[in-house]
Amino acid sequence: MSNEAANVAILKDAYRQWHESKGGSVEQLLSICDPSINWDSIPRGAAPLEFAKQYNGREVLQGYFSQLLADWEMIRYTIDEYVAQGDVVFARGSCAWTNRKTGKVADTPKVDFWRFRDGKAVEFYEYFDTAHVAAAAT
Template sequence: MSSEANVQLLKEAYRQWSDSKGQDVDYWFDNVIGPQIEFDSIPQGNAAVPFATRYDDRNALRGYFEGLLADWSMQYYTMNEFVAQGDTVVARGECAWTNKKTNKVAKTPKIDYWRFEDGKAVEFHEYFDTAKVYSATVP
């Protein structure tokens, strides 16, 4: 798959993710995530967001989405810049989530690093403002 095809795949996935307010998890698994993926999140399982950690198993990765959607409600998720080189795509944007326990909003810049093989994601790393997210979890 070409760099442009990978970008288009991600644009559609992010659009569906945003339009569904985070409820359309299956699109990621059906169309983007490969049979084996290295998935990493900057908090590394911090107690404030224990689901945001490293996953090396596609099936276990569902725990990330389950934890996210159990604790947070998406306000918006906008990825509006994509830089691609070879099998790598970096997406940049902004998102906002409301913590369901505190009702506080975490609005943060968002950068996602993706690496593809044969049109499927095999590596993902997400970066966001952890201080803003952590503070939204404190009553």
Template sequence: MSNEAANVAILKDAYRQWHESKGGSVEQLLSICDPGVRWGSVPRGVAPLAFATEYSSRDALHAYFDGLLADWAMVHYTIDEYVAQGDAVVARGSCKWTYKKTGKTAETPKVDFWRFKDGKAVEFYEYFDTACAAAAAT
């Protein structure tokens, strides 16, 4: 199996577990990350999506998942397409979350960029409709 195929296989399994557990597989997601993973999100920590900011280690990344799961309940997280080239994988799909305090939902296209080294994720950046998510949270 090529590195590209192996990296896609890692992500397919991680996303399957993430979706099926409705966000309960945080430790499994963290396990595919290098200890020095760089993690970022298009909101860059702007309220009301303060958790969606930059992290520079797997240990710090717990704050991302703690913030996400404290306020949001996953409805679905669906990846429809993977594009791999070299050490990079782009996962494209959609997700839907309910903001617990307002009961409003946000359904958005989702693109995740991953970079791997030696079978571990060393970089991640997510893109989604931040206006939709912010509207659900207010």
């Protein structure tokens, strides 16, 4: 199996578990990350999406998931397409979450960028409709 195929297989399993567990597979997601992962998000911590910011390292990344799951309840997280080249994988799909405070639903397209080294994710950047998600949070 090529590195590209192996990286896609890692992500397919991780996203499947993430969706099926409705966010309960945080430890599994963390396990595919290198200890020095650089994790970032398009809102860059802007209110009301403070959790969606840059995290340097797997240990502090737990904060992203803790705040996400405290504020939002997953409805679905579906990845429909993977594009891999070299050590990079783009995952494209959509997700829907209910904000626990407002009761509003954010249903948005989702694109995740992943970079792998030796079978572990070393870089992640997520793209989604930040205006729609922020509106659901307020």
